[in-house]
Amino acid sequence: MNPLLAQAIRSGHSRRDFLRNLLFAAGSVSTASWLSACGSSSPLNSVAAPGRSRFADIGPLQAPDANGIQLPAGFTSRVVAVAGEAPVPGSSFVWHRDPDGAGSFALADGGWLYVSNAEVRDATSGGLIDPLQPILSRETVAALGLLRGGASALRFAADGTLVDAYTILHDTTTNCSGTATPWGTWICGEEIADGYMFECDPLGTNPDGRRLDLFGRFGHEQVAIDVAGRAIYHTEDFGGDDRFYRNVFTETDWPAGGRPAFNDGVLQALVVEGGVEAARNGPAPIRWVDVVNDGRPQRQVYLPETTIFSGNEGVWFLKGFVFFSSKGDNNIWAIDTIGNTIESIYSPESQPIGSPVDPNEPPLQGVDNLCMTDDGEMIVVEDGGDMRAMVLLPDRTVVPLLRLPDETGGSEVTGPAFSPDGRRFYCSAQRNGRNGASGNGITFEITMPFAVRVTRPLAGA
Structure with a gap:
């Protein structure tokens, strides 16, 4: 325990x-x-x-601001990137479409980076018509030079001025989420049936990245890292019969005070004794089983004993606990990595009607990616739901941090991340244009009237 x-x-x-x-x-x-x-x-x-929590005192959402965003009093917004447009005037680089999972890095000069994935679909996923039916294998699409995903970075000066934007990963596909590693790199995966995971430099020195085969082949989502435990946790989101994974490393591959070489890491899947229902009423005991990782997609070699969590999305490691969300049942789970137990800490049924700041707010739903402060405050963004970023408070109620516009429907809130100073919050409306109009994605910066405690890695350290 x-x-x-x-x-x-x-x-x-x-x-x-x-x-x-x-x-x-x-x-x-x-x-x-x-x-x-x-x-x-x-x-x-x-x-x-x-x-x-400072978030406990924020008020109800106000009328939409000039960018169409509803925020609590004292919060302000600005647009920092629009798909198909150059974030930095005069630059030839344009922001990617379908911005999704994201993270932030500190810079030695006092500035910071915001890294964002491009969940652009292609023939590897069947497009938007039926993403569960690939038209072509990943290898075929790669050989044709038609992979359309990747990741990009926005670089901010110490005073918050946006000074640069560039690609950090290319020739990948359907890049959903990932994580900023403690050693200063960006890890992200492909959310397709035979997807890979990649590691790249957020400074953009090598946009080819490094493919991490030991993470298996499946619909990769977010990543969380337990340095002391030499474990990297990652979620799967593809067909509803999804699993929760981790890679564990030896001291030889991951020496104390260093980073993993990624040459030898065992891929494992979670087994909950008694199944998901036991976890809902937890704590339920868990164990990990080694899975087949021979280059075939995991969906072809699932072990029947592994536990299904439908639509795994966000995951975060903090102080010996792994928190992750499952969109299929709108639950947020907590794994005690020392006690080897799991339990639900949030479900719509457990949430009081409304919100402490506005009784008319609908419950948190469509739980997707998440991020946390050092003090355990959890920001959860909605896919579907009500286009909000929500704060899960210590008393397990939720308060709205923002609502993004979505005039045409079908968009989602993506890419939650704080700046290293804890005063700015970033997110995207994945399929929006300006003021909620139809588009290919728009990324926002929210300045808060207070700072939260976060620890962000130094890019490229």
């Missing part, structure tokens, strides 16, 4: 209350302070005193 969780339970608090407080004890306040604050009969309320 995670030691923070064990201490909370010894002090008379339920494990579910602790997990729903999303590790404030591991962030800006000490465990002792958290437990002391939870000494009253209502820990979920009293914890707000020493470790209260």
